[in-house]
Amino acid sequence: MQWEFDSARPLGRGGFGRVYEARGPIGDAAAKVVPKARGGDREQLVVSGLPASRNIVPVQHVEETDDSWVLFMPRAEYSLRDRMAQPVPTAEAVKILQDIAQALSEVSSIVVHRDLKPENILFINGSWALCDFGIARYVEATTAPDTLKDSMTPYYAAPEQWLFERATPATDVYAFGVIAYELLSGQRPFTGARDEIREGHLAGVPPLLTGSRKLAWLVNECLLKAPEARPSAANLTGRLAAVGSDVSSPAARALGEAQSALLLERAAAEAAAAAARTEAQRRAGLFAAANAGYEAIVADLVEFVCDGAPDTQVAHPNGTTVLSLGGAELRIARLEAVSPSAGDYDVVAASSVTVVTRGASRGHSLFYADFDELRHFGWFEMGFMQGMGADFAHEPRALSGPDGLQVLTSRTIGGGQLGWGMRPLDPGSLEDFIQRWAQWLGMAAQGKFPRMSTLPDGRTVYPRSRGW
Incomplete structure (x- = not known):
């Protein structure tokens, strides 16, 4: 049997293309049709260089049409977004996070996903696997003209993405932290209008999660504003394996409470510093714009x-x-x-x-x-x-x-x-x-001083004000 897909039966869409029901020599599949546009061949190039892993959705076959790439992949049972429609017990959530962390640790030296979210995490053959590398970027590709820095999903975008700075593996770790927070608490750490979400990612500190202290601490660290302060992808897997070993003695509880307070204090201080840096960058950019206009005047x-x-x-x-x-x-x-x-x-x-x-x-x-x-x-x-x-x-x-x-x-x-x-x-x-x-x-x-002709002179309209 040849590879084929049914354009009348869509399954969804990814970073660059639409996904349809498909069939291949080995049975049911999914086909992602990626238009040949700026960055359109990125996913084929990136996925082809990734290791074989149960936690990474493989591209099984690639075809080319006049205007598109067609990438055939295994068909998932459901996405993490589908699973999160119902509450997820902590033990199951940890297992999901372990699979995601394992995938990140395997790809972190090769590629930055840059759009990690529940929709891009699929349940296939009993494991959770990462898919949709449509806006992924090779880690060392810092000067490519199609790096697509403005491609992101606001709820899961790291501070450096909001500032249009270079994405690194720590960018994916931040998105992992957002997913973990949502998975464990049932809500995203930052919500609201786009400006409110941006402000939260740049300067907000969400409440520390309840339950396992070690898990709450890990998520807190993933959400730190400075990329270099976040744990590595490899570090996530080991720490997730240890989250079930919290000790319940009075001494351990006291130490844990002290550690939690210190982590929140650290996160608040780091967020304040990040906000100050962000404000300074904002004003520097505005002053540069002002200076350009002023020079013209x-x-x-x-x-x-x-x-x-x-x-x-x-x-x-x-x-x-x-x-x-x-x-x-x-x-x-x-x-x-x-x-x-x-x-x-x-x-x-x-x-x-x-x-x-x-x-x-x-x-x-x-x-x-x-x-x-x-x-x-x-x-x-x-x-x-x-x-x-x-x-x-x-x-x-x-x-x-x-x-x-x-x-x-x-x-x-x-x-x-x-x-x-x-x-x-x-x-x-x-x-x-x-x-x-x-x-x-x-x-x-000529000695004719241009005094005001009337009092007041010109357009004397005060600017907008909340109180006037």
């Missing part, structure tokens, strides 16, 4: 002014760009990072633009922040007034990032208020911004 403004007035002198003292024309100066300050603070807004970076002539000045602040929409960042321009202590020779003026943020939060700083703005800035469409500041510099160079 500065370059376009300088080019326009110098084209319109070739006698303009350009200098860069201490990172500030200074355009000098006829006794007036246009000062574009260096971009500065703003430290995170509590409140309604997240300001990542700040700078200012100021025109100065004959003892008078007009300045506006530039902020890279989420003023209009939570966690949606862009550039904004605004000017401030000093309220009761107004100095009309220098109004409106720019304020530093923290001071400007305080005005926006409380609407006051020494009587200060928003005097001009706020106006979004699009680095790709700066005509209004460039024309306005070039005109003000030209006026200042």
Whole structure:
């Protein structure tokens, strides 16, 4: 009998293709049809290099069509997801985990699965076996263009996957920990919307499992945020074999409780450190984006002014760009990072633009922040007034990032208020911004200081706030 499959009888789908009922020379089978697309031949290549094992679903036969690969495999009785539809006794759960751990230990030196989950663990011939290496990656393949770092199942994805970092065998150990937690407690450690799941994996610490202390400790270690802190796949098998030897004497219970408290404390400290690293990485990425936009703003403004007035002198003292024309100066300050603070807004970076002539000045602040929409960042321009202590020779003026943020939060700083703005800035469409500041510099160079025409001036709409 030849290998064949029935496309009208689907069994499910994997990382890259659909699975159908199939038949072969040795009886019932399953056929996974993988389209020939980016990374589409990955599973054939990976599985062909894996060891023969009762805990790894083998590829028995491969065929090729014009647009697909067809991988024939043994047909499973059911998946771990199917089994988990009913409560699983601890003894059976340990046996399942032992089979999974054995498979991971056998492949960890060859490949990283990267999508380990109950749907990809099948019961075949009396054992639990790993399948679907559709997004697996050879351990040393760090530069392949199709590494598919964004392919993951959120509930089981390790912190490094959420950060789009290189996956290692420890990534599979983390997913093993999530599966173990769900198998033993009946619930996943982190749930909710995608952002909540991400936050849990990056900085959350689930409660320690009840029951066997050694098993709870092992799962706790698998879920540590730092990959290097997790046990190895080989270490899992030996420790799972010992989970039934918990001692019930008073001394052992006291020591076990102390150990549990230390493990939770360690996990919390490690999660806090991971959260700090993650936040620092997030802000570093946002600042890089802000700087790229800011460089475009500065370059376009300088080019326009110098084209319109070739006698303009350009200098860069201490990172500030200074355009000098006829006794007036246009000062574009260096971009500065703003430290995170509590409140309604997240300001990542700040700078200012100021025109100065004959003892008078007009300045506006530039902020890279989420003023209009939570966690949606862009550039904004605004000017401030000093309220009761107004100095009309220098109004409106720019304020530093923290001071400007305080005005926006409380609407006051020494009587200060928003005097001009706020106006979004699009680095790709700066005509209004460039024309306005070039005109003000030209006026200042002629002794015509560009004071505010009204009080207040410009668009004086405060940004969104929870309380307003």
